[in-house]
Amino acid sequence: MELIVARDGAECVWCRRPLDDDGLVPATTEHLVPRIKGGPSWIENELAACRRCNGERGHRTPGDWLDECERRGWDPNRDVIVRALRSLQDAIAERGGQRRARPYIASQLRRLAAG
Numbered sequence: 001m002e003l004i005v006a007r008d009g010a011e012c013v014w015c016r017r018p019l020d021d022d023g024l025v026p027a028t029t030e031h032l033v034p035r036i037k038g039g040p041s042w043i044e045n046e047l048a049a050c051r052r053c054n055g056e057r058g059h060r061t062p063g064d065w066l067d068e069c070e071r072r073g074w075d076p077n078r079d080v081i082v083r084a085l086r087s088l089q090d091a092i093a094e095r096g097g098q099r100r101a102r103p104y105i106a107s108q109l110r111r112l113a114a115g
Helices: 002-008 051-057 062-071 078-095 101-114
Strands: 027-031 046-050
Touching: 002 046, 027 051, 046 051, 046 078, 051 062, 062 078, 062 101, 078 101
Parallel strands: none
Antiparallel strands: 027 046
């Protein structure tokens, strides 16, 4: 968790609430590409999110959940999300495998670049 917070910042990428250690806004790691959609358990596929956002997102795509966060009046960190998708795409290109995740990531990058 410490590596992810150091990389992305100590706030939820979806709602931007500050993550803390005292339990008010508990930090979780969330798979950007859900495991059910072929996302690997690699650090490049993990983001810091509050427990509320992690639980409510479920298996929605990053683009769908980002739209929902904005609809709720939150200010999701689009730059961190896009950077994480690109980093995961690069890691997959380097390590290989993850056939199911590749088209998912490409479609999300196209969608978020257009938004």
